[in-house]
Amino acid sequence: MxxxxxxxxxxxxxxxxxxxxxxxxxxxxxxxxxxxxxxxxxxxxxxxxxxxxxxxxxxxxxxxxxxxxxxxxxxxxxxxxxxxxxxxxxxxxxxxxxxxxxxxxxxxxxxxxxxxxxxxxxxxxxxxxxxxxxxxxxxxxxxxxxxxxxxxxxxxxxxxxxxxxxxxxxxxxxxxxxxxxxxxxxxxxxxxxxxxxxxxxxxxxxxxxxxxxxxxxxxxxxxxxxERIREVLDRANRASEFYWELWDLHKFKPCPVPNAFSLMTYGIRYTMWGQEEAVSAMEKLVKIAKDRLSRKEYPAEREVARAWWTYTSYYFDMPGFFNWMEENGITHLGDGLDLVFPRIIPLDDMDSMVEGMAETARNMPMTRQMGASSMSAQWLEDIIWATRELDADCCIYCGHHSCKQTWSGAAVVRRELLARTGIPTLVLQGDAWIKRMTSMESLQEQIKEFVDNVVAKKREGRRPTRRKPASAAEAPAG
Ligand code: SF4
Structure with a gap:
């Protein structure tokens, strides 16, 4: 039955x-x-x-x-x-x-x-x-x-x-x-x-x-x-200005912007953009980052890696993810969901405002990359832009279990990113919203190994060397 x-x-x-x-x-x-x-x-x-x-x-x-x-x-x-x-x-x-x-x-x-x-x-x-x-x-x-x-x-x-x-x-x-x-x-x-x-x-x-x-x-x-649209977009424009200010603050080393601000930024963007609360919350993030910059505060002894997450982050264990990374000197500069490209919309008339909203929507994450004429080319272009802007030294793809979209382009994006910028990408496996797939401990282990063995050596100016197989019998199959 x-x-x-x-x-x-x-x-x-x-x-x-x-x-x-x-x-x-x-x-x-x-x-x-x-x-x-x-x-x-x-x-x-x-x-x-x-x-x-x-x-x-x-x-x-x-x-x-x-x-x-x-x-x-x-x-x-x-x-x-x-x-x-x-x-x-x-x-x-x-x-x-x-x-x-x-x-x-x-x-x-x-x-x-x-x-x-x-x-x-x-x-x-x-x-x-x-x-x-x-x-x-x-x-x-x-x-x-x-x-x-x-x-x-x-x-x-x-x-x-x-x-x-x-x-x-x-x-x-x-x-x-x-x-x-x-x-x-x-x-x-x-x-x-x-x-x-x-x-x-x-x-x-x-x-x-x-x-x-x-x-x-x-x-x-x-x-x-x-009149109402103008008021809403005026508030959205003010929040956008703070967004770009916060973006620029990520460029300092060590990064004065706490890792969790990446999540908060898009949490604000996807909910209250256009309301006064979004303006004051973004202003607060900027103020805190500036204060930390002036006090040279960073949660670890030193910043050992500046990581750009190429699509999403993980959300089922906030302390094990955002806080753990920065306490280990791994800065989370942002992820694909932070690429909201907010623009200052001209408020002259209805036409310019509607077109400004349409252009904003066209450039929202996922629409902009996965809806492009070439998904991997646009995704790669945006990652290269973000990593150059923020001087990232590594990328991490969270390998979100559900995302067949990005999985289909992940390998080519990783290869091209390395070839064009020298930035290595760690590819993980797991579901960003379900802890049953891969545990946070296992993800931390893989991130740490990548940072210690690949990113740290890259920083020291040494390329990670691969041990030559001693004989054909030891060579990887295929
Ligand atoms: S499956 Fe779709 S909605 Fe889910 S993360 Fe991937 S692109 Fe985004």
Whole structure:
């Protein structure tokens, strides 16, 4: 007899929202003893995450960041109560476009998944398992399937509209969002990216973007107002200026920007860009990095490696990842999700603002690389640019289990990067959002070996030498 599918009793959004309701009660000036006290009463998975965020060097930034996330979650709850529509978007869609509507509020699948993995006991595994139990394929991307799995339980806070911005940049992400909309009977809005980056393809993308706005206007029953868009984009522009300032601060050695700021930067970008909270959170990150620079603070004795993560990072063990790296002198300069290329949008008239938003959307991570006419060429170009800008001495590809997209180009990108810049890439295996695939201890071991044996020797000016096989019998097969 077929076993009945066990449905999680509570959804991810609702549980995360409950946890974040305590954030406003944490005082700004928490002492180490108070932090200890708070950590002591938290369940294990949340305790690990909070121990990373509340480390003394991160505490001030983390509180600002966590409060911003709380306001974002609350905004979605309140929007529903006030009869506004909640629009579920993937991370590669700029949320400021949704803030342009008075009657809408964005929630982002991958951010919700990350919050669930970081904050919930048992992380996001029950939602992933539920989705698999429905018969969905295990090659789906955990980044979005965990949140979508929760929505599919129909016990969670649900969006009113699904916006699919992965058409042509990530098929599995696109299908996952489409499936959710069809399953729950929600309106589905598409934004397609033509795989043509010539002026003709760009003009076509702008047309698709305008069509997507018209679809939203029709479903929301609201015309975009020029004055409101200008206000939202003015705030987005101010946040973008801080983004570039923070980018430049990464160029100092040792890097004064804590590793976790990489995650916080895109956490802000994908949620509240276009709101005042994003401006002040980005300003805070810049201020803290500048203060650390003036005090020459770095968490290890010396910076032994400057690593650029070529696509995503890992999110299931914050202290074991971000904090561990910098405590071992390995700077995380950023990852592919930080490549949001924010631009200052001219606010002259409706046309320039709409075109500015379209161009922003076209250059969001994943859309820009995986939706390009040559995925590996564009991805490589962006990695080379970032590594040169920030003087990285190594790259790490996290080998995200779910990401067939990037796996298909990883080998060629690694080879070409080495040939053109001399920068080696460590290729790992594991799921960025599911700890069951590869343990953090194993990942740390591989990162450490790479840094000690490849990066350190490169820094000393010695190429790592390969031991010559003594005889044909010792040579690797094939
Ligand atoms: S991580 Fe890979 S599979 Fe997942 S949404 Fe991004 S491109 Fe798609």
């Amino acid at each position: 077929a076993k009945e599918l066990t449905k999680p009793l509570e959804g991810l959004f609702n549980r995360v929202y409950d946890i974040f309701s305590i954030v406003d009660r944490l005082p700004d000036d928490m002492t180490d003893a108070e932090v200890e006290g708070v950590l002591h009463v938290l369940p294990t998975d949340l305790r690990r995450t909070m121990s990373a965020f509340l480390a003394p060097r991160l505490r001030e930034a983390s509180l600002e960041f966590l409060r911003l996330i709380k306001r974002w979650l609350e905004g979605a709850r309140r929007a529903k109560e006030e009869g506004k529509k909640v629009v579920l978007v993937p991370f590669n869609f700029p949320p400021e476009v949704i803030y342009g509507f008075e009657g809408a509020w964005p929630i982002t699948s991958e951010v919700l998944t990350t919050l669930g993995v970081a904050a919930l006991e048992g992380q996001g595994e029950r939602y992933w398992d539920f989705a698999m139990g429905l018969g969905l394929p295990d090659f789906a991307c955990s980044a979005n399937m965990i949140e979508v799995g929760s929505a599919l339980t129909e016990t969670d806070f649900a969006p009113d509209i699904v916006l699919n911005d992965c058409f042509a940049s990530c098929d599995i992400n696109s299908k996952t969002h489409e499936f959710l909309a069809r399953y729950l009977g929600l309106p589905l809005v598409f934004l397609e990216k033509p795989p043509d980056d010539t002026p003709r393809g760009i003009r076509q993308y702008y047309r698709y973007f305008r069509a997507m706005l018209s679809d939203l206007e029709e479903i929301l029953g609201e015309k975009l107002r020029e």
